[in-house]
Amino acid sequence: MSDTPDLSTVRERLAAVRSRIAEVTDRPVRIVAVTKTHGWDVVDLAMRAGVEDVAENYAQELVAKARDLTTHVPGAEPSWHFIGRLQSNKVRSIAGLVRCWESIDRSSVADEVARRAPGARVMVQLDLAGIAGRGGCPPGDAPALVDRCRASGLDVVGLMGVGPPGDPEHSRPAFRQLVALADELGLPERSIGMSGDFLVAAEEGATSVRLGTALFGPRPAR
Numbered sequence: 001m002s003d004t005p006d007l008s009t010v011r012e013r014l015a016a017v018r019s020r021i022a023e024v025t026d027r028p029v030r031i032v033a034v035t036k037t038h039g040w041d042v043v044d045l046a047m048r049a050g051v052e053d054v055a056e057n058y059a060q061e062l063v064a065k066a067r068d069l070t071t072h073v074p075g076a077e078p079s080w081h082f083i084g085r086l087q088s089n090k091v092r093s094i095a096g097l098v099r100c101w102e103s104i105d106r107s108s109v110a111d112e113v114a115r116r117a118p119g120a121r122v123m124v125q126l127d128l129a130g131i132a133g134r135g136g137c138p139p140g141d142a143p144a145l146v147d148r149c150r151a152s153g154l155d156v157v158g159l160m161g162v163g164p165p166g167d168p169e170h171s172r173p174a175f176r177q178l179v180a181l182a183d184e185l186g187l188p189e190r191s192i193g194m195s196g197d198f199l200v201a202a203e204e205g206a207t208s209v210r211l212g213t214a215l216f217g218p219r220p221a222r
């Protein structure tokens with residue numbers, strides 16, 4: 001079971017996250033609110049708490065939620081990030097909504113995003129955990145994929161990665177690897193860290209962290 005939190009709770013959690021991050025780094029770290037399986041009301045809460053970047057994992061859910069949000073809150077326009085496994089045949093449906101495509105992990109998807117959203121802001125997702133089917137390209141394939149995105153006119157701003165599950169310390173070497181590769185490729189953005197390991201990510205050089213549970217509590221079942 002899950003309950004939709006209220007605005008003051010989200011504000012308090014956000015402030016707590018920000019102060020914990022500030023204890024470990026002086027660099028600014030953007031907070032991206034992950035709203036998958038929550039309704040439009042949670043997107044509205046995030047925005048009222050001051051978060052502009054909102055991330056979704058499923059194309060159909062994003063389309064429906066964006067529509068519901070503008071129905072209930074006319075003019076609301078979060079900066080939508082897409083962080084889920086991308087299927088080429090779904091790209092078109094969300095091309096007009098997504099401001100940052102964080103989960104580019106293969107050339108077919110890169111090509112389709114370049115076709116449907118020319119010049120879009122993208123990140124290449126690395127498979128840091130080595131878990132097949134979880135998304136992300138093998139780190140060794142990232143330079144070629146970044147080149148391909150650039151050649152097709154996409155604005156490649158950074159790398160994204162999901163740390164291995166379990167002890168947050170297990171994420172540290174993976175995040176280090178991602179940051180080193182981003183440095184090598186001249187990519188300023190590093191989207192690493194989720195509710196369980198955002199402090200490790202902030203320590204290792206995250207420019208943004210993607211938080212669901214830490215802000216909104218347990219997710220409703222899909």
Ligand SMILES: *Cc1c(COP(=O)(O)O)cnc(C)c1O
Nearest residue numbers: 034083194195196210211212213
């Ligand atoms: C669900 C999800 C998150 C947020 O997870 P929490 O642990 O709830 O913070 C972040 N990134 C990706 C890619 C996700 O799928």
